[in-house]
Amino acid sequence: MASQILPLELIDRCIGSRIWVIMKGDREFTGTLLGFDDFVNMVLEDVTEFETTPQGRKKTQLNQTLLNGNNICMLIPGSNGPDS
Amino acid sequence: MDESTPPPPPAELSPPPVPSTVPSGSPTDFLKGVVGKRVVVRLTSGVDYRGVLSCLDGYMNIALEQTEEHVNGVVTNRYGDAFIRGNNVLYISAAEAI
Numbered sequence: 001m002a003s004q005i006l007p008l009e010l011i012d013r014c015i016g017s018r019i020w021v022i023m024k025g026d027r028e029f030t031g032t033l034l035g036f037d038d039f040v041n042m043v044l045e046d047v048t049e050f051e052t053t054p055q056g057r058k059k060t061q062l063n064q065t066l067l068n069g070n071n072i073c074m075l076i077p078g079s080n081g082p083d084s
Numbered sequence: 085m086d087e088s089t090p091p092p093p094p095a096e097l098s099p100p101p102v103p104s105t106v107p108s109g110s111p112t113d114f115l116k117g118v119v120g121k122r123v124v125v126r127l128t129s130g131v132d133y134r135g136v137l138s139c140l141d142g143y144m145n146i147a148l149e150q151t152e153e154h155v156n157g158v159v160t161n162r163y164g165d166a167f168i169r170g171n172n173v174l175y176i177s178a179a180e181a182i
Contacts, residue, residue, distance in 0.1 A: 027174075034109030035110040035111065043111055063179070064118075066114050066176045066177075071128060071174065
């Protein structure tokens with residue numbers, strides 16, 4: 001079991017690369033991962049926020065952002081999000 | 085009993101502290117970098133608060149100055165000082181380059 005890798009180690013390996021963050025609700029984020037902590041609060045750069053509403057999908061561009069880990073559901077490393 | 089065992093060497097192995105001008109990218113460093121700058125705080129409800137970040141803590145409780153409340157991109161209120169309880173915060177985003 002020497003090759004066992006912990007979940008947070010996997011996220012650590014994503015630092016510096018693009019990541020797709022899917023939240024609990026109808027919200028997703030993509031950005032370059034700069035760092036994170038034990039709560040999986042994440043610092044992202046060149047962020048796009050995707051908000052799925054009944055009217056369609058709303059995009060918001062953001063600079064460096066600290067995303068609260070409380071509502072994060074899933075992380076997809078190396079992806080540029082729903083448009084890719 | 086074994087007095088031949090030397091005491092452990094002093095702990096001088098930790099790396100020197102990173103200068104504050106070179107943030108490592110962790111949430112703590114990000115927050116250190118944005119205090120005093122203009123930020124956008126979005127709550128889980130989708131409401132935005134734009135203002136100058138005066139201080140915050142580990143719960144993401146936030147004190148903002150010159151605060152504007154934005155709902156669907158429209159300014160709905162202005163506050164001189166505002167306190168935001170951290171459990172409502174979705175993200176804190178730098179409104180200007182750090």
